[in-house]
Amino acid sequence: MKHIIKLLLLSLLLISASPVMAKDNFKICWSIYVGWMPWDHGKNSGIVKKWADKYGISIDVVQINDYVESINQYTTGAYDGCAMTNMDALTIPAAGGVDSTALIVGDFSNGNDGIVLKGSKNLKDIKGQNVNLVELSVSHYLLARALDSVGLKEKDLKVINTSDADMIAIYGTKGTTAVTTWNPLLSEIVAMPNSHKVFDSSQIPGEIIDLMVVNTETLKSNPKFGKALTGAWYEILNSMKGDSGEAKKVRTALGKASGTDLAGYDAQLATTKMFYKPSDAVKFTNSSELKKTMQYVAEFSFEHGLLGDGAPDAGVIGIETPSGVYGSKGNIKLRFNSSYMQMAADGKL
Amino acid sequence: MKRLMNSHPSFPLKVFLGSIPFIITIIIYMWASDIRLEANPDDKLMPSMSKMSEAIDRIAFQPSKRSGEYLMLTDTLASLERLGIGIFISAIIGLVFGVLNGAIPFVRAKLSPYVTAISLVPPLAILPILFIVFGLGEVSKIMLIVIGVTPFLIRDMQAKTLELPFEQLIKAQTIGANTWQVIVRVILPQIMPRLLASVRLSLGTAWLFLIAAEAIASTEGLGYRIFLVRRYLSMDVILPYVIWIAFLAFLLDWLIRKYSEKRYPWFHTQS
Numbered sequence: 199m200k201h202i203i204k205l206l207l208l209s210l211l212l213i214s215a216s217p218v219m220a221k222d223n224f225k226i227c228w229s230i231y232v233g234w235m236p237w238d239h240g241k242n243s244g245i246v247k248k249w250a251d252k253y254g255i256s257i258d259v260v261q262i263n264d265y266v267e268s269i270n271q272y273t274t275g276a277y278d279g280c281a282m283t284n285m286d287a288l289t290i291p292a293a294g295g296v297d298s299t300a301l302i303v304g305d306f307s308n309g310n311d312g313i314v315l316k317g318s319k320n321l322k323d324i325k326g327q328n329v330n331l332v333e334l335s336v337s338h339y340l341l342a343r344a345l346d347s348v349g350l351k352e353k354d355l356k357v358i359n360t361s362d363a364d365m366i367a368i369y370g371t372k373g374t375t376a377v378t379t380w381n382p383l384l385s386e387i388v389a390m391p392n393s394h395k396v397f398d399s400s401q402i403p404g405e406i407i408d409l410m411v412v413n414t415e416t417l418k419s420n421p422k423f424g425k426a427l428t429g430a431w432y433e434i435l436n437s438m439k440g441d442s443g444e445a446k447k448v449r450t451a452l453g454k455a456s457g458t459d460l461a462g463y464d465a466q467l468a469t470t471k472m473f474y475k476p477s478d479a480v481k482f483t484n485s486s487e488l489k490k491t492m493q494y495v496a497e498f499s500f501e502h503g504l505l506g507d508g509a510p511d512a513g514v515i516g517i518e519t520p521s522g523v524y525g526s527k528g529n530i531k532l533r534f535n536s537s538y539m540q541m542a543a544d545g546k547l
Numbered sequence: 548m549k550r551l552m553n554s555h556p557s558f559p560l561k562v563f564l565g566s567i568p569f570i571i572t573i574i575i576y577m578w579a580s581d582i583r584l585e586a587n588p589d590d591k592l593m594p595s596m597s598k599m600s601e602a603i604d605r606i607a608f609q610p611s612k613r614s615g616e617y618l619m620l621t622d623t624l625a626s627l628e629r630l631g632i633g634i635f636i637s638a639i640i641g642l643v644f645g646v647l648n649g650a651i652p653f654v655r656a657k658l659s660p661y662v663t664a665i666s667l668v669p670p671l672a673i674l675p676i677l678f679i680v681f682g683l684g685e686v687s688k689i690m691l692i693v694i695g696v697t698p699f700l701i702r703d704m705q706a707k708t709l710e711l712p713f714e715q716l717i718k719a720q721t722i723g724a725n726t727w728q729v730i731v732r733v734i735l736p737q738i739m740p741r742l743l744a745s746v747r748l749s750l751g752t753a754w755l756f757l758i759a760a761e762a763i764a765s766t767e768g769l770g771y772r773i774f775l776v777r778r779y780l781s782m783d784v785i786l787p788y789v790i791w792i793a794f795l796a797f798l799l800d801w802l803i804r805k806y807s808e809k810r811y812p813w814f815h816t817q818s
Contacts, residue, residue, distance in 0.1 A: 273780060289779050293591075294589055294591040294592075294779075295587045295588060295589020295591075296587065330683075332778075333775055333778070334775065356766065357766070358683075358764055361762060364675065364763050367674070367675035367678050368678055368764055370678075370679060374683060504779050507602075
């Protein structure tokens with residue numbers, strides 16, 4: 199009896215822990231954010247299904263309301279792919295030993311994340327203030343980079359971990375004088391009286407990147423999964439770009455799904471550098487800038503203990519980019535792979 | 548033959564039987580964790596016991612590299628302070644208004660419907676209002692506990708006051724006690740142990756609100772740490788913290804019960 203239970207438990211866990219084999223059914227997840235909303239259209243319009251059918255597989259696209267939870271679900275193996283930023287890809291799945299590949303480099307934040315001060319237009323005045331932000335998120339990274347730019351250190355201020363759900367309400371209180379956050383919260387907060395955006399992600403272009411990350415093993419044994427996703431992605435982007443009535447209709451729907459309208463969604467797109475053309479994404483991914491960016495991100499993550507407390511240095515987790523590997527070559531857990539986007543650019547999907 | 552419902556286990560057997568579910572839970576966890584770690588040695592979801600004890604050692608017994616504080620101690624003290632103040636304020640308000648509501652019909656007529664209505668408002672739903680009124684500091688966290696727990700305590704104390712044998716109150720009056728004297732000499736001494744019992748029951752709710760408040764905006768606290776490290780799935784920190792919280796809650800409950808048994812022995816021999 200004991201042995202049967204043990205066997206059952208073992209097989210159950212093995213199935214859930216190792217999604218390595220070749221298979222036909224895949225699941226990806228995403229959460230609400232301007233750069234990932236297209237997946238919503240991909241699902242509703244049937245574009246994802248069309249591409250999956252073309253390669254004889256099925257892809258389930260699931261929206262998860264909590265961003266961090268969606269990444270955790272991916273990390274534990276419940277999903278084969280998940281939309282996340284470059285920093286979270288490094289600190290959650292890669293640091294958790296799940297070899298992950300950035301299959302699609304969708305966009306980078308070009309003003310979508312920012313620092314707002316009450317009653318001052320000068321970033322230097324942030325010294326000595328309490329800064330509300332989601333600790334250890336891209337906001338925290340943005341703050342660190344901003345402080346670097348004016349010669350300040352994180353020690354010069356106090357970071358207060360604040361839930362993004364309550365950021366707007368909290369900014370309205372008297373004691374709050376400085377926040378770092380992302381859109382659509384950012385634009386709401388900047389619109390409040392006496393509030394000034396003193397730094398935003400357009401000053402560190404290309405450093406906060408939104409990706410579709412997939413499990414490396416799964417991708418290796420199932421290239422058609424990567425092909426179908428990539429093909430679908432660029433068809434989705436094509437259908438929403440420009441001023442045609444059809445594209446506007448798509449963007450209106452996406453705006454509505456993310457709690458705003460066409461104008462609101464377009465405003466968010468304006469501060470997001472979307473790679474509508476796969477060739478642009480390939481160029482960005484292949485450039486040596488990406489490797490440098492990932493080095494900044496790895497150093498920030500290391501200093502904040504995100505790579506594990508046993509980590510000897512920022513390079514403990516190897517990051518492979520087309521222009522070279524940053525960090526440990528023997529422990530590569532995060533890979534930027536432009537080959538699928540290249541296929542899209544060459545029309546080979 | 549002795550019926551099953553009438554046979555009681557001896558004390559050592561009781562301890563043994565009581566520990567079985569705990570042991571089974573731990574064994575299943577270790578099994579599952581082993582299997583996951585074999586597939587991926589860096590798996591964070593179910594860390595091994597040694598990984599967790601390393602994490603405990605790091606956060607509890609070594610000063611943090613960044614601030615030089617013992618994180619677990621700082622977190623525990625911050626949380627216990629908030630919880631203690633919140634519960635204390637709630638207990639005082641609950642006692643005063645509960646007894647007045649129970650003892651004086653005119654007060655009850657005025658306040659009882661209001662308290663009932665307030666107790667039905669879910670405090671987490673009005674969080675933004677709390678922040679604007681009480682700011683972001685300690686006050687709003689303590690107030691969240693107070694708002695969450697007090698209405699329950701008032702209603703319970705009111706009910707407990709009304710349950711006191713009416714004959715006692717009549718008797719006190721026939722020997723000349725006025726309203727104030729009846730409250731202070733007859734009702735209050737009997738209500739105190741009942742207040743402690745209700746406080747014990749409301750501790751769970753208080754912890755819930757404390758963790759919620761700390762998750763929203765703070766710089767230290769048990770709830771803060773859990774929600775912070777959740778960002779990178781550090782279950783090796785979260786699991787020990789959860790067990791620690793459960794232990795603290797148990798300890799508080801036990802302390803209040805022991806105090807009550809010592810201070811009001813008659814109450815505990817009643818039933």
